[in-house]
Amino acid sequence: TAFDLSSNSARLALGTFWVVIIIITSTYTADLAAVLTVNTQKEPINTLAELASQSDILPLIDFRGSPIPNNDDDNNDDDDDDDDDDDDDDDDDDDDGNDDESGKEGREEAENETATSGVYKDIASLMKNMPKVTDTVEARKLVEERNMAYLGDMSQIDYLVGEECNKFVRAKSVFNTGALGFIVPKGAPYLDAFNRIIVKLLESGILDEWHRKWWSHDGLTCKPEARLGTGKNLGVIYLAGPFFVFAGATGLGFLFAGAEWVWKTDKFQRVIAYFYFKFKKGKQGDT
Structure with missing residues (x-):
């Protein structure tokens, strides 16, 4: 039964x-x-050390204002542009899924073949076969089409990521805390005046206001700090x-x-x- x-x-x-x-x-x-x-998806690269410890993602920089010697260019190029090239905010990089950041000071040492730091020497070795890039559009195309990480100004990276965060992400860590700077000749008499003005702009909040104004227009489809989410296991x-x-x-x-x-x-x-x-x-x- x-x-x-x-x-x-x-x-x-x-x-x-x-x-x-x-x-x-x-x-x-x-x-x-x-x-x-x-x-x-693989974990994104978030630090310069992580970028230097692998060989799949190659660093990419803009040759304009770079300390790397360029043998293809004439030595008689106009150097006056170096006096007013600016380095806005912290430096960063963007990459489609893998990225890293770099500030002006760190980038100079990273690009120098005589760098004494292990991280910077590894970065310099990765840059040996780096294609010559002279504008942001070309760098953006290389990052999108090839497995490369662009190292540049943080404000510039924020703008690029803000336009297409579905393609590019920005690294989390920033090893250079400089805010705004200008490249001037050594011992320039107007260096102190520049320093005082930059400090006043920072303390008054004008730089932050400009950043919000020009980096928040309708063309930006997402926030610069937006990153790809990580998966989570199902819990009880x-x-x-x-x-x-x-x-x-x-x-x-x-x-x-x-x-x-x-x-x-x-x-x-x-x-x-x-x-x-x-x-x-x-x-x-x-x-």
Whole structure:
């Protein structure tokens, strides 16, 4: 004979239990299939040391104002532009999934073949076969089409990432804390005046206001600090729903069991029989 539950409370609890088991099994199977079939993205490069410790992502810089000697250019090029080349904010890099940052001071040492630091020497070795880039558009194209990380001014990187954050991301760490600077000849008489003006601009908040004004126009589709999210494992809290349902069904089962126990007691049966016969007798008297 097949086993058959005669108690409604037991039927409710057992039926809910099997429903919960089916839900948990289906959820686990779906999660396992998702993990095995979806390609996981590599962790992005967030520091200069991480960029130097690998060889898949190559650093890329703008040759304008770079201390790296350029043999292809004439030595008689106009150097007056060096007096007013500016380095806005901290330096950074952007890359489609892998990136790093660099400030002006760090970049100069990184590009120098005589750098004494291990990180900077590794960066310099990665730059040996670096293509010559003289404008931001070309650098952006190389980052998008090739596996490269662009090292440049943070304000410039913020603008590029803000335009297309679905393609580019900005590194988290910044090892150069300089804000605004100008390249001037050594011992320039107006250097102190520049320093005082820059400090006043920083303290007054004018630079921040300009940054918000010109880096927040309608052309920017997302915030510069937006980054790709990282996946999270499903925890017990995400599977709490079936357990709550099972707990509720178990509670109802206890209530049904109590009601059934009361229903089957002799005293309760006598009370029910008394009212039943009284009602039936009254109904017969009316007829």
